[in-house]
Every structure is written in C-alpha cells, then in structure tokens.
Amino acid sequence: MTVLPLRRHVRLQTTALDEAQEAAGQVMSAHRLRAGRPHEFGSRLHAVGIGDSTLLSALYDGAADVTARVPMEYYTLLLVLSGGMDVEAAGTARVRAGRACVISPGERLRLRFAPGTAQVAAKLPRTVVERAWTRLGAEPAPGPVFALTAPDDAAWIAALRLAVSAVDRFDSGFLPAGTGFELERMLVTALLLAQPHDRAEAMVRGGGARGYRAAGVAADALADDPVPPLRPEELARHAGVSLRTLQEGFRSRFGTSLTGYQRDLRLERAHRALSAPDAADAAGTVADVALACGFPHLGRFARDYRRRYGTSPSTTLRASRAADSAARGG
Numbered sequence: 145m146t147v148l149p150l151r152r153h154v155r156l157q158t159t160a161l162d163e164a165q166e167a168a169g170q171v172m173s174a175h176r177l178r179a180g181r182p183h184e185f186g187s188r189l190h191a192v193g194i195g196d197s198t199l200l201s202a203l204y205d206g207a208a209d210v211t212a213r214v215p216m217e218y219y220t221l222l223l224v225l226s227g228g229m230d231v232e233a234a235g236t237a238r239v240r241a242g243r244a245c246v247i248s249p250g251e252r253l254r255l256r257f258a259p260g261t262a263q264v265a266a267k268l269p270r271t272v273v274e275r276a277w278t279r280l281g282a283e284p285a286p287g288p289v290f291a292l293t294a295p296d297d298a299a300w301i302a303a304l305r306l307a308v309s310a311v312d313r314f315d316s317g318f319l320p321a322g323t324g325f326e327l328e329r330m331l332v333t334a335l336l337l338a339q340p341h342d343r344a345e346a347m348v349r350g351g352g353a354r355g356y357r358a359a360g361v362a363a364d365a366l367a368d369d370p371v372p373p374l375r376p377e378e379l380a381r382h383a384g385v386s387l388r389t390l391q392e393g394f395r396s397r398f399g400t401s402l403t404g405y406q407r408d409l410r411l412e413r414a415h416r417a418l419s420a421p422d423a424a425d426a427a428g429t430v431a432d433v434a435l436a437c438g439f440p441h442l443g444r445f446a447r448d449y450r451r452r453y454g455t456s457p458s459t460t461l462r463a464s465r466a467a468d469s470a471a472r473g474g
Contacts, residue, residue, distance in 0.1 A: 146226065146262055148201040149308045150190035152317035155200075157188045164189070171200060172267060174214050175253075180207030184259070192311055192319060195328030198267040199307060201225075204257045212253035219268040219290070220247040221335065223304055227261030235292045244294040244301050246339055249287065264308050268332055276332040278356075278396050291340040299338035303331045355393025358383035362390060363398070363405065370409035371438040376402050410438045411452050414445070418460040430457045 156167040164187035165177040171191045179185035186205030191198055204227075221244070222231075228240040232254040233247045247253060249270055270287045277288065294301060307327040311319055361383040365374065379402065380387040394402045414437040418430070431442055434457070439445035449457045 146203055146260075148188055148190055148203055148262060149264055150192055150199060150201045150311055152312070152314075153190045153192040155189045155191050159186045161185060168202070168210075171198060172220075173212065173216055173218075176211045176213060178209045178211075180209070180259075182206075194266075194307065194311070194319070194324035194331075196269055196272050197328045197331070199264070199311060199327075200267070201262070201264045201308070203260075203262040205260065207259050208257045208261075210253075210255040210257070215251045216247070216249050216253060217270050218249060219270070219273055219287075219335075221245075221266040221268065221300065221304055221331075222247065223264050223301060225262040225264060227258045229258065229261055229263075230256040231292065233292060234289065237293045239293070243296070244298065244304075245292050246290040246294060246335070247292070248289045264304060266304055266307070266331055268328075268335070272328065273332055273336070276329070276336055280333070280336060288336070288341040288343045290335075294339060300331065300334040303334040307331055354385050355389040355391075356397050357393070358385040358390050359393035359397040362394075362402070366406060366409055370406055370413065371436070374406075407448060408452070411449060413437045414439070414449065414457070415453060415460065418457055419464045430461055433457065433461075 155171060156164060158164055158167075161177055161179055161182065164185075165175070167189055168177065168187075169175055171189065184206030185208065186203075187208075188203045189200065190202070191200040193199075222229075222239065223244040224239050224241050226241050228238065231237045231239060231245055231247065233252055234250055237245055239245050273287050307330070310323070310327060314323075358380075362379040365379060365382055374382075376387055376390070380390045383390055385393070391402055394400060394405055398405055400408070414433050417433045417437065430446075434440075434442050434445040439448075446457055449460075453460070
C-alpha cells in the first residue's frame with residue numbers, strides 16, 4: 145500500500161464514491177466525482193490546517209474525474225507523487241509524477257486522475273495570498289493569476305515538501321498554531337517569488353513596491369511638520385511617484401488614506417497641546433490650538449477630536465488646567 149504523507153491526519157479511506165466526494169468537498173470545495181471503473185475505485189485523504197490554509201495528501205486507486213460545482217475562491221498548489229493527471233482550469237496541462245501545477249481562483253476546474261495517482265497539495269485562500277502580496281511591499285490589487293504549470297526548480301515545490309515533512313515530524317499529531325502560520329507564510333511567499341504570474345514583472349522591477357516605499361518617504365516629511373499640511377500633489381512629487389501610487393501606498397502601509405494620515409498627525413499635535421502640564425499658560429483657547437494645528441473649522445476639529453479621543457477638546461483643556469492648578473497648590 146502506498147504510504148501517503150500527513151499520515152496522522154487521516155480524513156478518509158473508502159471505496160464509496162459518494163463518501164469520497166463529500167469528504168473531499170468539505171476539505172476543498174463542492175465538486176462532482178466520477179470513477180472510470182467504479183469497482184476499482186478507492187480513495188484516501190489526509191488533511192491538516194496550517195494557519196488559514198490547508199495541507200492535504202490524496203490517493204485515487206482507480207481512474208477518477210473531478211469537476212468543480214462552484215467557483216473557487218482559493219489557490220491550489222498540486223504536486224503529483226505517482227501516476228498523473230490532466231488539469232483544465234484557466235488553461236490545460238498534463239502533470240506527471242514529480243511535476244507540479246498551480247490552480248488560481250476561477251469558475252472552471254476539471255481534474256482527470258490516472259489510476260494510482262497520489263498527490264500532495266495546499267489550499268491557500270485568496271485573502272492569504274493577497275496579504276502576502278502586501279507584505280512583500282506590493283501595491284494592493286486583486287490576487288495574481290499564476291501560470292498553470294510550475295518550473296521544475298520552483299522554490300515553492302521544495303517549500304511544499306518541507307511543510308508536509310515538518311507536519312509529519314510532530315509525533316503527537318498536534319500542530320501548534322504558530323508552526324502552522326509560519327509554514328503557511330513560508331509557502332505563500334515562495335509561491336509569489338518563484339511561480340510565474342501576471343504581476344511578476346512589476347514585482348521584479350520594484351514597481352509594485354513603489355507606493356509602499358513612497359508612503360514611508362511622505363510620512364517622514366509629514367512627521368517633521370504636519371502644519372500647515374502639505375498638499376498631496378507636493379508629497380507625491382517629493383516621493384517621486386504619482387498621486388494615485390502614493391494614495392495606494394498609504395492604504396497598504398498604514399491602513400488609511402493620505403489625508404486621514406495627515407489629519408491624525410495634526411490631531412495628535414492638538415491633543416499634546418491641550419493636555420500638556422503647562423496647557424494653562426501655553427495652549428490658549430481651544431480655537432487657538434485648532435488653528436495652530438491646521439484645523440480652520442472648529443466644529444470639524446471638535447468632531448474629529450471626539451472620534452479619536454472619546455472626549456471633547458474643551459474637556460481635555462479644562463482637565464489639564466485643573467491638574468496644573470492643583471500641582472501649583474491651588
């Protein structure tokens with residue numbers, strides 16, 4: 145009997161088509177499973193979670209045909225250990241033993257397995273790949289579309305083998321959550337860097353990371369003096385990118401817009417002025433602080449301040465004056 149990896153994580157061993165279809169559908173997604181010769185059919189499935197993703201190994205004893213019933217919202221990395229398969233997705237490929245492929249999210253998927261085909265695979269949710277894309281410094285964008293077939297020396301194939309063997313080294317069958325997330329991160333990073341995809345050229349040129357880096361340059365300029373606020377176009381010129389690239393860089397790097405980032409810096413300055421120990425002497429009125437920190441509209445300043453700090457500017461100023469008075473002895 146062929147020894148499948150992930151041996152401590154058995155999900156299924158059966159000769160029943162409907163049982164195999166249901167179990168595999170729960171691990172991956174809903175599909176239709178047919179056998180070339182039902183009396184020869186047999187299936188084994190092992191699976192374990194790593195982070196938000198899934199590692200699995202599977203074997204079909206007889207010829208089998210799998211057709212997706214629903215659009216896939218995840219990437220599938222497949223490495224054939226024995227036998228072979230025909231893949232129909234965004235393209236078509238014949239994947240023999242020792243070769244691998246990557247199936248990107250989409251509407252169409254059909255797999256035809258030769259008898260005795262064993263495989264290891266990884267299921268990577270779209271969100272996992274997109275988060276990794278951003279971690280690498282690339283501008284936010286919908287998930288990349290990978291080439292279907294993998295180069296023989298693609299680093300992610302070695303990463304997949306390593307992830308599977310690492311799981312099998314845990315004798316207890318229990319995989320610590322931190323280990324799973326590290327294996328997932330290793331695998332998806334190797335995939336993005338090693339497998340051809342439709343944005344690979346921009347990544348190699350560094351163009352995908354320009355917005356991320358430019359946001360750091362602009363943030364440094366704003367930190368020096370956020371008042372009066374530099375115009376977005378000026379910041380973009382200073383960072384050497386287009387305004388759109390800079391805006392996307394701020395959302396990627398800081399999770400907010402450029403104007404939102406500027407506003408937060410000015411609010412922090414206002415909060416320090418209102419709550420400083422010597423606020424009674426230095427701050428003046430709330431209106432004085434608002435104008436000094438780049439807020440010409442007092443009503444908007446009060447609204448934004450309350451959203452950020454949960455209290456009004458005048459309450460902060462009164463509290464700081466009371467504290468200062470008490471410290472001076474009355």
